[in-house]
Amino acid sequence: MSYSSKKKVVTLFLLSQGALAIDAFFGYKFLQKHESARHWLYSNCPNILLAYYNTRDYYSDKGQLPGTEQRKEDVKRWKLAAAIENEGQQKEQQQQRTRKGKSADSTKGEEAQ
Numbered sequence: 001m002s003y004s005s006k007k008k009v010v011t012l013f014l015l016s017q018g019a020l021a022i023d024a025f026f027g028y029k030f031l032q033k034h035e036s037a038r039h040w041l042y043s044n045c046p047n048i049l050l051a052y053y054n055t056r057d058y059y060s061d062k063g064q065l066p067g068t069e070q071r072k073e074d075v076k077r078w079k080l081a082a083a084i085e086n087e088g089q090q091k092e093q094q095q096q097r098t099r100k101g102k103s104a105d106s107t108k109g110e111e112a113q
Helices: 003-033 035-044 046-058 066-112
Strands: none
Touching (some): 003 046, 046 066
């Protein structure tokens, strides 16, 4: 391999590593600001989200753990939202069963007359 081709390979490698670092930085900043993106990762790619929280902990000042705290708050919020949604679905199903029961009772009454 000639010197110029080695130089091209090294340059390409360094450029790709730089682009990867820039993408990682902007991805980190995006996750900091957008809870919906963190929730999507929580549902679909939990290991990537865990890496984000660990990165926040690693780069924090004075041993504070902002990533761990944010993870706890996020999971708490998402579980609460899921519980509320589940409760709403259960109430809706119960109302549908009640409506079906009332309509069945009314048809039985009409048949008896």
